[in-house]
Amino acid sequence: MPSLNIVILGPAGSGKTYLTWKFGEWIKNNTSNSVSFINFDPGVEWLPYKPDFDIKKFFSVQELMKRKHLGPNGALIECMNLMIKNKNKIKNEIYKLKTDFRVIDLPGQLEIFIFHPVVEILKIFERTTVGLFLIPSELLTPSGIAVSELLSLATKLRIEIPTVNIISKGDKIKNKKIIEKLILKPEILRKNIEELKIGVEKDLVFAIADIVEKISKSSRIIQVSAKKEKNIDILYGLVHEMLCSCGEI
């Protein structure tokens, strides 16, 4: 594989940090590729991996909360502003990491990162970048899948990086049959969304169901467990496929 950045995306608590760790370790142990870990979350208190680049060396949410008397979200926004200010320094540090892969862990409150101009920082890497958007298995209900697909679509529009959705925490899925029906048969998901009693006009519900069905049809979605190290090999194959479709292989 050519050298590559892999950005791990997903809502708060979806398993980004664990997957960053387990996927990176799996690549190191099972392929001939070298890996570096990048932490872009200035609010994280503890990491399971040893970061080769850590944004917390520059600033942290905790320090800004104290120094500027801010709440956690205000401090995170301030960190995003500082990331833009320090873009060149960050770029120089990351360029020094010459490993085959760089796995990038993003802030917990992904929405703050995605809807802030800092999102442009994902374009400073000098090599091909792909994204993995995590949908945690706790969200595998018709409305949960719909919201996740729409958030992942918004994310893709903002980051402009080829990104695929994957189900994280696959080991926690209890009713595999219902989940597989919803994931593998977009028409069933569509019917379920249309039947939801949500407080928006029926036309809008049909439009949402239509979009979600189209998104679900357009890609194969895999279930991964970082905790149980399940399907990490399939995830690696998927990244390979993404590179082929980007024309990199």
Ligand SMILES: Nc1nc2c(ncn2[C@@H]2O[C@H](COP(=O)(O)OP(=O)(O)OP(=O)(O)O)[C@@H](O)[C@H]2O)c(=O)[nH]1
């Ligand atoms: N069962 C199970 N739990 C997991 C898995 N991956 C992560 N978790 C748990 O989910 C919680 C959140 O995991 P993180 O990796 O910190 O998630 P995150 O998206 O980085 O979280 P934030 O950065 O705080 O938004 C932790 O309690 C993890 O132990 C998994 O594959 N299976």
Ligand SMILES: [Mg+2]
């Ligand atoms: Mg995290």
